[in-house]
Ligand SMILES: O=c1nc[nH]c2c1ncn2[C@H]1C[C@H](O)[C@@H](COP(=O)(O)OP(=O)(O)OP(=O)(O)O)O1
């Protein structure tokens with residue numbers, strides 16, 4: 624029988640990646656895109672971890688069910704870590720991927736090749752009735768390109784050059800991306816630690 628897992632995200636790109644990554648584990652993925660009645664959770668944290676916990680616990684409380692959330696973003700060294708936790712709303716509250724990319728590219732116009740290092744971060748939080756909330760992190764190292772490359776993925780993928788693959792993230796096939804991505808490694812950590820999700824009452 625197929626099992627089901629709830630991912631507390633409204634991001635279409637993340638939803639696609641989670642569906643693909645959970646399929647071989649025999650899980651169907653439900654997201655907030657399937658549950659319009661869930662109230663928005665404000666991302667008031669200043670770290671990926673804080674925001675992931677806010678989203679997972681906020682949605683778990685509304686559904687009274689186990690949920691996984693994903694807070695992720697792009698950290699650029701030459702921009703002192705921006706856009707960071709503001710990645711989704713970097714160019715404005717309407718969350719426009721193209722405008723966000725344009726803003727990063729223009730801020731980096733005068734930054735030479737060697738100084739364009741960056742990384743994607745992902746923190747997954749698991750929360751639910753009777754369990755202690757847990758987080759799992761993943762990182763993917765790269766460099767910011769001078770122009771867009773590739774048509775796959777979402778968000779900042781077209782301007783993120785993955786050293787390991789010598790390609791833009793948006794040039795990778797979906798399964799290639801999941802193998803090396805921040806989200807893929809965070810999910811692997813989560814899978815390895817599922818047994819640590821102990822009931823709160825048992826926690827010493
Ligand atoms: O693999 C990725 N490839 C490219 N860009 C990415 C990736 N992973 C995160 N990102 C960017 C997209 C967005 O600008 C921000 C996430 O912001 P974040 O608040 O976690 O997600 P969101 O608001 O889009 O959806 P939600 O909070 O409902 O999960 O980082």
Ligand SMILES: [Mg+2]
Pocket residue numbers: 666711
């Ligand atoms: Mg968000």
